[in-house]
Amino acid sequence: MAREFSLKNTRNIGIMAHIDAGKTTTTERILFYTGRTHKIGEVHEGAATMDWMEQEQERGITITSAATTAAWKGHRINIIDTPGHVDFTVEVERSLRVLDGAVGVFSAKEGVEPQSETVWRQADRYGVPRIAYVNKMDIIGADFLNVVESMRDRLQANAVAIQLPIGAENDFVGIIDLVEQKAHIFKDDLGQNIEVTDIPAEYLEQVEERRLELIEKVAELDEDLTMKYLEGEEITVDEIKAALRKGVCEVKIFPVIVGSSYRNKGVQLMMDAVVDYLPSPLDVPAIQGHLDDGTEAVRHSSDEEPFSALAFKIMTDPYVGKLTFFRVYSGILESGSYVVNATKNKRERIGRILQMHANSRQEISIVYAGDIAAAVGLKDTSTGDTLCDEKHPVILESMNFPDPVIEIAVEPKTKADQDKLGVALGKLTEEDPTLRAHTDEETGQTILAGMGELHLDIIIDRMRREFKVETNVGKPQVAYRETFKAPARVEGKFVRQSGGRGQYGHVWVEFEPLEPGTGSQFESKVVGGSVPREYIAPALAGIEEQMKNGVLAGFPLVDVKATIVDGSYHDVDSNEMAFKIAGSMALKAAKDKCKPVLLEPIMKVEVTVPEEYMGDVMGMLNSRRGRIEGMDSRGGAQIIRAKVPLSEMFGYSTTLRSGTQGRGVFSMELSHYEEVPKSIAEEIVSKNKGGE
Known part of the structure; x- marks a missing residue:
C-alpha cells in the first residue's frame, strides 16, 4: 500500500485552549467539513464526536485527547483534541510533545485566560509553531482586536492579524482575508455557501491599516522582503504566505484568524491556514535521541530511515483492550512485525494498527513516517517510551510529568470491589502518568494522588463506570513534603549480638539541604575501605527508602543530599541488610540535628x-x-x-x-x-x- 499523502502534505496539529473557548466544537466542525462526520455533534447536547467518554459528554469538557485524522485539500491532517482544564495539563503536555504545530483557540470575549497562558507556555517550552484562532465572534462582548492585543500583552507573543471580522456578535457575517485582500461572506447556517467578494467600502481604511502592520511584521522575517519594503516595492501574496510560513515554523510569529465554530463561520478558512502556515514533519527540526552508549542520534522524517516512534498515550478500549497511541518519527511499521521498546529494552510484537477517528477506528496494515496511529497488543509499553527498529535501537527524548499535589484515601465497599480495585488502578495509572496509587502501610488504605480535585473525581467516576468498582472516598489531603534546613554529620549504627551470627552495620552520614526543586542526591566519600564497597549501595538504599517516609510526619523528604563519609564493619557479622538498617537509622537520627521542616x-x-x-x-x-x-x-x-x-x-x-x-x-x-x-x-x- 503506497502512501496516500506525502510527508510534505501531512500536518500533525493539536487544538489547545482554555476550558470552554470552543476547542471541541472547532474540532467537530473540522471533521464535518472534511467529510469525516455526516452530522455535526454539539457539545452542549453531549454528542460531540471527540468527547467520547461518558463523563466528557456529561460534563461537556474534554478529558482525554482523542486523536483523529481528516483530509483537506489534498493534505492529511492528524488532530489531537486536548483538554482545557488545568487538572489535565498532562494530556496537553504529552500531546504537544508529539505534534508539529498547534491551533490556539481563544474566546473573542475573554481573550487570554489563565489556562490559555499555561498551555501557551508549555507550547513555548517545546517550541511548537502555532496559529491563533479567535472563536465565538458571535457572542456578546466579542472584540477581535482586543484579543490580538491581549496575546501580545499577556503572552508576549508576536501576534499579527491576518484576517478581520465583518461585524461582531449577531452581526458577524463574514471575514476579510488581509493576505489576499478579499471578503468571505457567509450565506447560510452550515457555512457551506460562501461568497468571495471585494472588501466592503466601510472596512477599507481599517484593512489598509492592518495590512500595513501585517506587511511590516512579515518584512521583519525576511531580509529580501525588508529591502523590498524599504524601497517601496509591492510584496506579493505568495511572498507574504511564504514568509509567514517560515516565521511560523521558526516560532517567530503567530498569525491570528477569526471565526465562530458554533455558527459554522471561519472553520474552512482556519483549515486553509493550517495547510498554508503550520509545518509538515519535514519543516520541524529532526528529533534528537541517544543510542545505548549515550552518543547522540538524530532521526529524520523519512520512510527510508530506521523505524522510530514515541508512545504518547495508553488507553483501555472496551473492544480491543489496551491501545497504545504512537507518533512515527522515522521509517515505516507494518502490522505483525516486531519492534524494540528501547526505553525498557523489551521486544514487542505489533498486533493490529488502527487509525483513529475519535471513537471509531479503521484497521490499516502499515504506517509511515509522520503518522499518528494506535497499536493493539503492546504489553510492556507505557507513556513516553520509544519504539524502534530492532537493528537500530535509539531512545528519543521522553516527557516530563509533574508530581501530584493532592491525595485521597479510597476504600472498596465490598470484598468483590477489593479485588477489582487493584485491576482498575493498574489500568488507570498506566494510562495517566500523573496519577499515583500506593497503600498506606499504617492504615492499609489505598491512597490516590493526582493533579487536583476534578482529576481525582473523574478517576473515581471512571472506576465506577468502566470497572464497576464502588468505593468510599476520604477527604482530600495535601501532598506535603519535608526537608532539612541545616547540615549535620550523624551516625547510624545497627548492632545485634544474640548468640550465633550477629548483625553489624555502621555508617557516618553527612546530610545537607539542597536548593528547592533539586530532588535528593546520594553519594559516598568513604576512603580507605572503612566501609567495604558492597555495603555502600545498601546503606544509601536504606537512607533513600527512609526518605520516602520522612522523619517528621511521614511525608517524603526532598531536596537533601546524603553523603556516606565513614563507618566500620565486622568481618563476620556485617551484611547488606545490617547496613541498610544503619542507613535508615542515620536518617532518623538526623531529625534532631538537621532542623527538619x-x-x-x-x-x-x-x-x-x-x-x-x-x-x-x-x-x-x-x-x-x-x-x-x-x-x-x-x-x-x-x-x-x-x-x-x-x-x-x-x-x-x-x-x-x-x-x-x-x-x-x-x-x-x-x-x-x-x-x-x-x-x-x-x-x-x-x-x-x-x-x-
Whole structure:
C-alpha cells in the first residue's frame, strides 16, 4: 500500500485552549467539513464526536485527547483534541510533545485566560509553531482586536492579524482575508455557501491599516522582503504566505484568524491556514535521541530511515483492550512485525494498527513516517517510551510529568470491589502518568494522588463506570513534603549480638539541604575501605527508602543530599541488610540535628470577578493565607492574581460562587513548595505522627 499523502502534505496539529473557548466544537466542525462526520455533534447536547467518554459528554469538557485524522485539500491532517482544564495539563503536555504545530483557540470575549497562558507556555517550552484562532465572534462582548492585543500583552507573543471580522456578535457575517485582500461572506447556517467578494467600502481604511502592520511584521522575517519594503516595492501574496510560513515554523510569529465554530463561520478558512502556515514533519527540526552508549542520534522524517516512534498515550478500549497511541518519527511499521521498546529494552510484537477517528477506528496494515496511529497488543509499553527498529535501537527524548499535589484515601465497599480495585488502578495509572496509587502501610488504605480535585473525581467516576468498582472516598489531603534546613554529620549504627551470627552495620552520614526543586542526591566519600564497597549501595538504599517516609510526619523528604563519609564493619557479622538498617537509622537520627521542616504546595491562583465583589474576594483570599500579587481589569471584570497554599483552597469554588452570586471563576496551578508556618506545621505533625 503506497502512501496516500506525502510527508510534505501531512500536518500533525493539536487544538489547545482554555476550558470552554470552543476547542471541541472547532474540532467537530473540522471533521464535518472534511467529510469525516455526516452530522455535526454539539457539545452542549453531549454528542460531540471527540468527547467520547461518558463523563466528557456529561460534563461537556474534554478529558482525554482523542486523536483523529481528516483530509483537506489534498493534505492529511492528524488532530489531537486536548483538554482545557488545568487538572489535565498532562494530556496537553504529552500531546504537544508529539505534534508539529498547534491551533490556539481563544474566546473573542475573554481573550487570554489563565489556562490559555499555561498551555501557551508549555507550547513555548517545546517550541511548537502555532496559529491563533479567535472563536465565538458571535457572542456578546466579542472584540477581535482586543484579543490580538491581549496575546501580545499577556503572552508576549508576536501576534499579527491576518484576517478581520465583518461585524461582531449577531452581526458577524463574514471575514476579510488581509493576505489576499478579499471578503468571505457567509450565506447560510452550515457555512457551506460562501461568497468571495471585494472588501466592503466601510472596512477599507481599517484593512489598509492592518495590512500595513501585517506587511511590516512579515518584512521583519525576511531580509529580501525588508529591502523590498524599504524601497517601496509591492510584496506579493505568495511572498507574504511564504514568509509567514517560515516565521511560523521558526516560532517567530503567530498569525491570528477569526471565526465562530458554533455558527459554522471561519472553520474552512482556519483549515486553509493550517495547510498554508503550520509545518509538515519535514519543516520541524529532526528529533534528537541517544543510542545505548549515550552518543547522540538524530532521526529524520523519512520512510527510508530506521523505524522510530514515541508512545504518547495508553488507553483501555472496551473492544480491543489496551491501545497504545504512537507518533512515527522515522521509517515505516507494518502490522505483525516486531519492534524494540528501547526505553525498557523489551521486544514487542505489533498486533493490529488502527487509525483513529475519535471513537471509531479503521484497521490499516502499515504506517509511515509522520503518522499518528494506535497499536493493539503492546504489553510492556507505557507513556513516553520509544519504539524502534530492532537493528537500530535509539531512545528519543521522553516527557516530563509533574508530581501530584493532592491525595485521597479510597476504600472498596465490598470484598468483590477489593479485588477489582487493584485491576482498575493498574489500568488507570498506566494510562495517566500523573496519577499515583500506593497503600498506606499504617492504615492499609489505598491512597490516590493526582493533579487536583476534578482529576481525582473523574478517576473515581471512571472506576465506577468502566470497572464497576464502588468505593468510599476520604477527604482530600495535601501532598506535603519535608526537608532539612541545616547540615549535620550523624551516625547510624545497627548492632545485634544474640548468640550465633550477629548483625553489624555502621555508617557516618553527612546530610545537607539542597536548593528547592533539586530532588535528593546520594553519594559516598568513604576512603580507605572503612566501609567495604558492597555495603555502600545498601546503606544509601536504606537512607533513600527512609526518605520516602520522612522523619517528621511521614511525608517524603526532598531536596537533601546524603553523603556516606565513614563507618566500620565486622568481618563476620556485617551484611547488606545490617547496613541498610544503619542507613535508615542515620536518617532518623538526623531529625534532631538537621532542623527538619514541612513544605506545602503553593498554588498560583487567578480569580476573575465583577468589580463590585473585588473587596470581598480579596478578603476571602487573605483569610486563606493568600498573598495578593497583582490585579488587572479585562472586559469589565477584575482579575486578582495571588499565591495561596493548596490546603486553604479546598471548597473554595463553592465559597466563591456563593460570595459572588455565581459570577466569580478561578483557576489554579502549582507554583512551588514552601515552608509551612510553625503553628500550622505543629498541628499537621501531631495529626500525622506516622513518621516515628
